[in-house]
Amino acid sequence: MEDHLQNLYEVLSKIEGYVYPNEIELNWSILIVLYPYITGLVAGAFILASLERIFKIKVLKPTYGIALLTAFSFMLVATMPLVSHLGKPLRAYEIMITPHSSSAMAIFGFVYLWYLMVVLFLEIWFDYRRDMVIWGNESKGVKRFLYKLLSLWTTDISPKAVALDDRIGYIVTVIGIPSAFLLHGYVGFIFGSIKANPWWSTVLMPVIFLFSAMVSGIALVMIIYIVLTKIRKQLLDMDCLDTIAKYLFYILIIDFALEGLDQIHRIYVAEESFEALHALVFGKLFYTLFIYQGLLGTIVPLLTLGTLQFYKPKPQIRKVIYIILPILVLMGIFFMRWNVVIGGQLFSKSFYGYTTFKTGLIGMEGYLMAATWLIIPFLILSFLLWLLPPWRKIETSHE
């Protein structure tokens, strides 16, 4: 077969019905699925930390430090899927040096920077400063240098200075909550404001993204806490886990209600795009939407967590539940992002046809690249936990 006919055959085998030529290939691939996913984990983990700090839910104390460090590790990587998705990654900085107020993505750069530097960095710094000063005096070699560098060679750990740190840390967390909402609401806004795409264009999108972010972040911290405690051969604080599960349950209800509302609204209004979307969700998105996101990622965790609110099995059984549930929830939220990002590009804006998403294992936009950006935050977290172990901190009451 001639070359161009072979190419045409391959292209046509990907599409059903009529699609515009620029809709055959998906421009936003798995890396763009990861971007809201990782950003959501950051916002969610931070909200969990603020529950302890601002809302004084003291039983969550064991997860406070872990949640903060988790948020910070994932935040450092949050923009990397976007950068590696660019055709010219070395030009990525230009979005920061010549931003335009009409560009949603350019302003995101500053929202991101604000959250990373002013919220996460400052909160962790004020929380750890006294300990870093003490550990700096106790350690040797590189570690000593790192502590001295991170504490900016300060030495003042008088009760007055520590009390000031605590006060400023508290204020930073108070600022941090709306900032976390802003950060992830913004990611939802970027999708929700694409008015040409009926699968994305809804004012509910920022709110849905926000609550699914909280769900995923809480689930992530839950599983990291369990794994860390097992590695350290310590006893799990079941009260703490029960409380996290309770909040996970509440926020999952809100998330489920919002997404349900969005879909019911879409079904009731039944705009001109409805038939195309109907065929999409029952066709190409059936498994990822109904099975992975809906059934395994939402309904099963909701029913299980709901049951746990009035019937408490033995701790041994609860532990197993608390390991399996966060994994299901994390998978569900991943597929929620998948359904939004990939699903929104699978149907033609002519509403007459569909294309197919295919990506390889290797390459700039392949699965290995995506896996890399999911693994690196855990490596950063391991390093941070080695350098700044929350369990070695001097107990403070955060009053």
Next chain:
Amino acid sequence: MPQHIKRLLGVFAIFIVLFLVMRQVLKPSSFGKLGHFRADAIYENTLKPMHYTVADSCTKCHRTIRTEKDKGFHKNLKCEVCHGPGLKHSLFAGQFKVGELPDSLKLNKPGERKDCGVCHQKNAARIKILFDTINTTMVRQIDLAEHNPPDLKANEPANCIDCHNPHQP
């Protein structure tokens, strides 16, 4: 102010100053001169070789065709839409006698069925955009397989221009 707060503020100040300095260094020198973009980009684009001319330059020599075309449906089409880029032709063709034009100055003379099909072949997308909604820019849609199909046995091409004058279809 306590010592550690001063140092922290110092670090942030250094960071902000560094950012502003880097911004000045990295920002293209012509950025912002004419608007929110690199003004040199316009200049760089003017350095690219030109290929197309203006419609009037065809009329200088081909007045009769222009008059003919102005009466038909194709009056709003530029000559170069069918005949290809004509800058070189318009500049140098006048120096040659009729019939002595070198190949490098000759323009396209599209006359086959597929050439007209570029715009007129029936197309699902085109119907929705051009036929249904905006009648003024309607482009006649023809099914090339059905409309006066070529007789394969007689080996005659049956080109559109056999019946339709492309300058006044």
